Amino acid sequence: MMYDNVIVYRMRTIVDIPDHILNEIDTLAKQEKISRAEAVRRAMTEYLEKRPRSRPDAAFGIWKSRKVDPLGYEDALRREWDR
Numbered sequence: 001m002m003y004d005n006v007i008v009y010r011m012r013t014i015v016d017i018p019d020h021i022l023n024e025i026d027t028l029a030k031q032e033k034i035s036r037a038e039a040v041r042r043a044m045t046e047y048l049e050k051r052p053r054s055r056p057d058a059a060f061g062i063w064k065s066r067k068v069d070p071l072g073y074e075d076a077l078r079r080e081w082d083r
Helices: 019-032 036-050 070-081
Strands: none
Touching (some): 019 036
C-alpha cells in the first residue's frame, strides 16, 4: 500500500478473542461505522500509546550511585573469562 509516496506494510494475523469481547468490538464498530478490523487496530494503537516505552538512554547513569569503578568492575569480569 502507498500513501503520499510512503509505503505502508501491514501484516495479517490470527488472534483468539473471547466472544464477549468480540461482541463489544462489533457493537462499537457498528456505532462508529467502521470495520471490525479498524476497531481492533484503533484499540491496539490506544493500548500501545498508553504503555510506557523503554527509552534507549534509560541505562545511562545507572552506575552514578555505586561506590565502584565501572571500568574496574568490567575488567574484573573479563579476567574471570580468562580462567
